[in-house]
């Protein structure tokens with residue numbers, strides 16, 4: 001019997017995994033072996049001249065996959081890690097093992113959609129299930145194409161309709177057995193596609209394997225490590241310490257492990273599901289009471305959903321240099337263009353000088369050598385640790401766009417390269433939002449760096465911490 005392939009993408013977990021549960025159901029129903037696979041994309045360099053996946057994300061992903069492999073093994077299964085572009089690698093795998101059916105999660109971003117389209121074009125059956133948002137699209141009180149262009153209206157409509165996320169699925173205790181793979185054709189295939197567990201070092205060296213002790217997300221420590229096991233333990237600890245109650249008061253701080261939830265790295269690779277977070281948060285509120293802080297976490301998780309739904313509505317149009325300018329409905333489009341103009345053009349004519357690979361502005365911004373202390377401290381933290389607070393992401397993004405006249409896509413690409421929590425929807429959505437090139441009619445967000453320093457780092461302690469090198 002040929003195996004059914006389960007292709008892990010950005011859903012590296014067993015708990016609350018509807019697509020995996022569907023594959024398990026099909027395999028059990030048809031008496032098929034289930035082959036769980038992960039494909040490592042070959043290392044690549046962006047058009048801006050740096051590695052697409054930097055060393056922090058490589059290390060974090062390695063830890064996540066090790067945890068997934070151990071959890072699969074405990075359930076009687078085995079993770080197959082392959083090296084190569086997903087579309088061609090999975091085609092070759094299916095040919096070798098005689099499979100024709102792949103199940104995976106749906107990802108609404110252009111490159112990920114193209115992967116699925118290529119597999120289908122090769123004659124394979126690919127069943128995709130949407131699962132990464134808090135709310136299921138079919139629960140929404142509007143069609144995907146009618147998503148409000150302003151976040152607050154989106155949130156208000158949900159609250160009015162009293163929509164709540166589906167309950168998370170439990171963690172399975174067993175999985176259908178994997179196939180026995182021992183034919184000569186398999187040996188040949190595996191020789192060619194076997195993934196190395198080596199980390200490709202990017203331009204940022206991590207000294208002696210020790211990651212920054214100053215990090216706000218110290219993923220080198222077991223409590224913060226990649227993988228579902230650490231994610232669930234962190235969620236329990238966060239709630240046991242009653243941190244949701246102080247979330248609103250602390251969320252704009254710049255440094256430290258406790259000022260915000262730090263759920264994002266686990267959410268981004270799918271080691272943790274947003275529905276699990278929500279269900280646990282509601283149980284916490286039932287026991288300890290809801291307050292402004294715990295409620296604010298819900299708002300933030302809704303932002304995460306909003307940027308996912310924007311991809312459903314606008315797709316590849318989000319990725320233009322000019323974002324959605326001109327791509328929207330006439331009504332919203334007028335607002336977007338007008339807002340950006342009044343927000344920043346008077347101060348910063350936008351010469352496209354910082355937009356090419358190897359431009360000195362881009363190199364200085366990435367290295368934290370712009371001469372503006374708060375920006376430089378933040379960019380050094382990002383590069384050294386793979387994490388940055390939300391407030392500082394906003395400040396450095398605004399600086400890149402409006403002070404240096406940079407292309408939002410270059411800034412977003414550097415974040416993608418560096419952040420352990422890189423998430424295609426949230427990264428693209430936030431960059432477009434700050435650039436004023438997304439849907440929000442109020443235009444771009446210019447952050448006054450001097451004011452941000454006074455308000456959020458009045459003693460200069462954050463700047464001293466990261467400018468000391």
Ligand SMILES: Cc1cc2nc3c(=O)[nH]c(=O)nc-3n(C[C@H](O)[C@H](O)[C@H](O)COP(=O)(O)OP(=O)(O)OC[C@H]3O[C@@H](n4cnc5c(N)ncnc54)[C@H](O)[C@@H]3O)c2cc1C
Pocket residue numbers: 251260261262263264265267268297300301303304307388389390391393394397415419421422423424426427428430431434
């Ligand atoms: C330019 C820019 C790029 C960003 N890129 C990413 C990215 O690649 N991946 C990513 O997960 N977040 C991104 N964010 C959003 C936000 O900065 C991070 O989600 C947050 O800092 C992660 O830390 P936390 O988990 O402690 O957040 P918390 O403040 O504890 O928030 C809880 C959760 O809510 C969600 N959330 C919070 N703020 C946002 C937001 N603005 N947009 C979407 N979801 C949000 C996240 O899932 C987060 O884990 C970006 C923000 C900016 C301004």
